Structure formats: structure tokens, C-alpha cells
Amino acid sequence: xxxxxxxxxxxxxxxxxxxxxxxxxxxxxxxxxxxxxxxxxxxxxxxxxxxxxxxxxxxxxxxxx
Numbered sequence: 469x470x471x472x473x474x475x476x477x478x479x480x481x482x483x484x485x486x487x488x489x490x491x492x493x494x495x496x497x498x499x500x501x502x503x504x505x506x507x508x509x510x511x512x513x514x515x516x517x518x519x520x521x522x523x524x525x526x527x528x529x530x531x532x533x
Contacts, residue, residue, distance in 0.1 A: 469495055469496070469497055469498065469500065469520060470497065470522070471497045472494065472495065472496050472497045473494060473495070473520060473521050474493065474494050474495075474520070474521065475491050475492075475493070475494070475495045475518060475519065475520045476489070476491060476492055476518070476519045477489065477490050477491030477492075477502065477516060477517065477518045477519075478490070478491075478516070478517050479504065479514050479515070479516050479529070480514065480515045480516075480517065481512070481514055481515075482512060482513045482514070482515070487509070487514060490502060490504055490516075491518065504516075504529070506531045509531050510531070510533070511531055511532050511533045512530075512531060513528060513529070513530055513531075514528075514529040514530075514531060515527070515528060515529070516528075516529055
């Protein structure tokens with residue numbers, strides 16, 4: 469993150485359904501590591517959406533079991 473601030477990160481399945489929220493709070497500036505436990509998920513493609521004050525990013529996640 470370019471500067472510290474509130475961030476919300478949600479994982480969605482390929483149909484756009486909300487799976488879980490894994491970030492909901494203030495993050496420090498710089499690189500941040502977010503761990504995501506896939507234990508309850510089936511194999512497939514998921515989308516992680518991170519919303520900050522200045523940006524929205526989407527990242528594809530491939531879960532294989």
C-alpha cells in the first residue's frame with residue numbers, strides 16, 4: 469500500500485458470490501502479507517478484491533486439492 473489506511477479484502481467464487489472477507493481494517497504502508505486458509509473451499513478459481521481509499525485491485529486465486 470502506498471500509504472497506511474483502511475482496506476477491505478474479500479474472496480469471491482467464480483460466480484461472484486462472497487466466500488469470505490479476509491481483510492477488514494487499517495493496514496500499514498508498504499508490502500503486507502495476507503494468509504488465506506483454503507481448507508473449506510473446493511478446487512477452482514476464486515477472485516480476491518482489495519479495496520483501499522485510492523485503488524481497487526483484483527487477483528485470481530487457483531485452489532487445487
